[in-house]
Amino acid sequence: MMAARGLDALLLSTEAEVRYFTGYLTQFWQSPTRPWFVVVPKSSKPIAVIPKIGAACMGRTWVDDIRTWASPDMVDDGVSLLAETLREVASKDGKIGLPMGHETHLRMPLADYDRLRGMLGGLNFIDATAIVRNLRMVKSEAEISKIAHVCQMVSNAFDQAPRVFNVGQSETDIFRAFKTECLGQGVDDVSYLVGGAGAGGYGDIISPPSARVVEKGDVLILDTGCTFDGYFCDFDRNFAFGDVTDFARRAYDAVYRATEAGFGAARPGATCADLFLAMQRVMNDAGALGSEVGRSGHGLGMQLTEWPSLTVQDKTVLKTGMVITLEPGMTFAPGKVMVHEENIVIRDDGAELLSRRAQQELPVIG
């Protein structure tokens, strides 16, 4: 792919990009202080250009060529070392591929990027999103097995809901109990847990927990991305407490059936738009008032969400080995939302569930 675009090298700077090409796994990315770089030359192994603090950890990956500087350096935080490395692997007027497209960003100060380009006069930086995207979208069996493993552990944790969630707990209590349950089931981290509860339904699905106490008649959603060895699951579950309105039951039924439709449509050769439309049809027929989410699923792997997106715009053709979420969501009453989510892998003959299928009817606790 690099040859087809005439690239001398790729330049990568984000956690997922660096890890994908090197295996370098650390939570140290939480610190925004230091930039990290990987250069992938057209005809040799990746070169790590990183702060010295990462040398030991990078030394345990398959990368041989590890170049370090003492970071943080307020005067030159790796820029000249990176420039030197790029000069070494690129011809004078060569092309360096850098992800510049949708879902990407450059994790280095803009002023340093300008300096880098200044130092590398003749070199051209061009968009290489398609290369990274096409590689990362199709998972290896090793990747799939990690995602499947964390999906199973989190499915086990959700099975404990009737035991660990109760009327009278605050949302904060419920979130903490679920995080502890997930760790107990063996996940490495509960990196993402959002949701909330509301009388007869919840209003949005990206909020942190509130101090509000869960009452009879509430519907709760928990949407979680837990990790195992650097790979995410991303699915949600809904629970009702005590009485549940017919509105909420019917909305749950609609998103459940939408997920079935998405699952049925998921096979090599189908497009993301096909899956989106299959799910949307079910929800429209059920009287959906729209959706705030903007899509009905997405890729999944080293990040909680990855390319592609299940939208009408995204014509990405599904291939064997792609791991995606099916995430139909709909507004079923003013300010009331119902979202459902499962994780699947595309196999030669169709889709395979990685999460354990949710219950067919809205589960009721208490």
Place this chain on the structure above:
Amino acid sequence: MMAARGLDALLLSTEAEVRYFTGYLTQFWQSPTRPWFVVVPKSSKPIAVIPKIGAACMGRTWVDDIRTWASPDMVDDGVSLLAETLREVASKDGKIGLPMGHETHLRMPLADYDRLRGMLGGLNFIDATAIVRNLRMVKSEAEISKIAHVCQMVSNAFDQAPRVFNVGQSETDIFRAFKTECLGQGVDDVSYLVGGAGAGGYGDIISPPSARVVEKGDVLILDTGCTFDGYFCDFDRNFAFGDVTDFARRAYDAVYRATEAGFGAARPGATCADLFLAMQRVMNDAGALGSEVGRSGHGLGMQLTEWPSLTVQDKTVLKTGMVITLEPGMTFAPGKVMVHEENIVIRDDGAELLSRRAQQELPVIG
């Protein structure tokens, strides 16, 4: 500060920047798919330019002007809405401030940033790192109390070490036990936990846990950033198992005393370099063989690490209300490191500990 630089508006795009100016707190930033923007005009309240999925959550902040688009949009993911907003608040040849300096990055696709600049012909984008840095470095009492609270909860968790850590556990077991303990103490998330154990000392401090079983004679470090209401602690603790070498004891004593020296030097008017040198002197006298960390502490708040850095280069003058870590670290034998860390706030008359002071001698378990 904006007036002094002739800025019409600030443009912000990262999690911490957006939250600092709006109060918008969500883990949804884990998803790289959608860009989020806040525009701070020179003479009115911040304007949120965000994906529709965030409208409800942003609606609970103090921001009134919330502009949304249906994201992800592969054709125009908020770029024209953002351009329109900036045109509205800036004069035709005005200046937009954007963080471009050390520890910052732009969280939007580079190609979209180019498009934005193209759409805004006459406008100039200039570096506004200093403004954001100067604001964020000095914490309010509300911010300090959140950091102090999470520091106390994690101090409580570390107090349980003799009960929850044992010879025979794997590093993975130890990490999981500690995460569960922190959640039990009341933290919202264990967002960062790194470290490891080794015979007579550990080799680096940013690795994830291995499957290696802890043995007698090991020294373990856990370095954690837990959060409470969006604010971090960041400190570590060392533990020995069974026998402990004099080498390790002496190294612990050196970094403990270095922390004392840093604490003694920390007051309004002192520079970051002063604190660095005060700590370095103690470690040099104790025979330090260098350090891979690159600094001896840093700012702390909404992010695990923030400006400033305790290095010889950083001449930032400490002010009342700054929250920093003291993190002296040294290589004390080939491949063996000892790092110590406490969290403090600068008060009018000196420093105040936020973490509970570590034991004066290397604690031994079993």
